[in-house]
Amino acid sequence: MATRAIHRAFAKRTVPFLTSQSLFLSSISRSVSTLVLAEHEGGSIKAPSVSAVAAASSLSKDNSISVLLAGSGPSLQEAAAHAASCHPSVSQVLVADSDKFSHPLAEPWAKLVHLVQQKGGYSHIIAPSGSFGKNILPRAAALLDVSPITDIIEISESNLFVRPIYAGNALCTVRYAGANPCMLTIRSTSFPVPPISADSKSEASISQVDLSTFGEDAVGKSRYVKLTSQETERPDLGNARVVVTGGRALKSAENFKMIEKLAEKLGAAVGATRAAVDAGFVPNDLQVGQTGKIVAPELYMAFGVSGAIQHLAGMRDSKVIVAVNKDADAPIFQVADYGLVGDLFEVIPELLEKMPEKK
Numbered sequence: 001m002a003t004r005a006i007h008r009a010f011a012k013r014t015v016p017f018l019t020s021q022s023l024f025l026s027s028i029s030r031s032v033s034t035l036v037l038a039e040h041e042g043g044s045i046k047a048p049s050v051s052a053v054a055a056a057s058s059l060s061k062d063n064s065i066s067v068l069l070a071g072s073g074p075s076l077q078e079a080a081a082h083a084a085s086c087h088p089s090v091s092q093v094l095v096a097d098s099d100k101f102s103h104p105l106a107e108p109w110a111k112l113v114h115l116v117q118q119k120g121g122y123s124h125i126i127a128p129s130g131s132f133g134k135n136i137l138p139r140a141a142a143l144l145d146v147s148p149i150t151d152i153i154e155i156s157e158s159n160l161f162v163r164p165i166y167a168g169n170a171l172c173t174v175r176y177a178g179a180n181p182c183m184l185t186i187r188s189t190s191f192p193v194p195p196i197s198a199d200s201k202s203e204a205s206i207s208q209v210d211l212s213t214f215g216e217d218a219v220g221k222s223r224y225v226k227l228t229s230q231e232t233e234r235p236d237l238g239n240a241r242v243v244v245t246g247g248r249a250l251k252s253a254e255n256f257k258m259i260e261k262l263a264e265k266l267g268a269a270v271g272a273t274r275a276a277v278d279a280g281f282v283p284n285d286l287q288v289g290q291t292g293k294i295v296a297p298e299l300y301m302a303f304g305v306s307g308a309i310q311h312l313a314g315m316r317d318s319k320v321i322v323a324v325n326k327d328a329d330a331p332i333f334q335v336a337d338y339g340l341v342g343d344l345f346e347v348i349p350e351l352l353e354k355m356p357e358k359k
């Protein structure tokens with residue numbers, strides 16, 4: 001009974017009833033123009049935001065793509081210059097320069113998106129699926145009175161998208177039949193950005209957003225308090241080519257340092273299961289999975305990780321998966337390309353000993 005109800009609900013979403021209004025809207029949406037909400041740090045656009053531009057470019061061949069940046073100070077202008085040349089499909093960079101955007105708080109950002117949409121009338125608004133996009137896009141969608149579609153992994157047409165459901169165990173095809181703008185968050189790992197050759201590099205125009213109508217009330221109830229981050233030379237977990245992950249089997253924060261040492265030797269990022277995070281071995285920004293980060297590196301190494309579906313949801317798209325677990329029936333082996341049934345307290349020290357030092 002319940003299954004039938006779910007099936008009916010999805011059937012309703014994927015095959016919309018075409019009224020004259022939706023036919024009218026779909027004819028409007030043929031002309032595609034996209035606003036990409038971009039995050040920047042240290043004068044550069046973050047890689048997931050460049051992936052959002054790549055996703056925008058696959059909406060339509062004649063898509064006009066504008067990148068929206070907000071912040072204050074010289075690093076914003078550097079980031080704008082980077083945005084203008086980060087992808088050949090960017091036609092315009094819009095810069096909102098104000099102290100109100102010194103930190104990417106959701107309330108002023110959502111109001112900014114509303115303001116820019118009123119002026120630009122974009123058919124699509126796209127943000128990456130990380131905490132930046134997940135924080136801002138739903139608020140902005142509420143202000144614009146449209147329903148966002150989240151976690152897109154494939155764009156079939158300008159209004160037809162594929163997204164994972166049930167922690168990645170099924171894929172759902174969604175046709176957007178609502179009013180413009182169609183608002184999306186995309187999984188950056190599904191929209192890789194190929195290296196851009198010097199010939200195809202172009203410089204988009206940079207313009208300032210007119211904030212004269214942006215009132216004091218645009219700053220909402222939340223206040224920026226502080227940012228705590230760990231000083232590390234390791235690559236960012238979301239974009240690393242290699243990820244070494246440890247699970248609850250590590251037993252303590254002290255033992256987890258073996259995973260960190262291995263990651264250092266491999267030039268890899270460190271990941272962890274939720275059980276390892278909850279046990280306090282590592283901070284929660286290292287969590288991989290349904291309620292953590294989604295990664296798809298070239299190599300994912302899992303030590304003492306059972307392979308619960310919520311963990312697999314965050315790493316199953318990795319190109320090569322290597323698992324070490326002392327239980328031969330652990331579910332992680334069902335997704336692993338290479339598996340070793342063994343005790344990690346023997347395997348990791350041996351790996352550390354035999355692997356050459358990183359140059």
Ligand SMILES: Cc1cc2nc3c(=O)[nH]c(=O)nc-3n(C[C@H](O)[C@H](O)[C@H](O)COP(=O)(O)OP(=O)(O)OC[C@H]3O[C@@H](n4cnc5c(N)ncnc54)[C@H](O)[C@@H]3O)c2cc1C
Nearest residue numbers: 247248249273274275289290291292304306310311326344
């Ligand atoms: C709503 C929800 C969201 C969740 N989101 C996430 C998420 O985002 N990410 C996530 O990871 N989990 C998530 N979880 C938790 C998830 O269900 C699992 O509990 C968790 O992933 C288990 O972590 P683990 O594999 O480290 O621990 P365990 O399940 O305890 O597995 C430990 C594994 O280590 C092996 N082992 C033990 N000792 C050794 C040894 N000496 N050498 C080698 N192998 C050894 C064992 O055989 C076992 O397979 C979520 C759960 C819920 C309900």
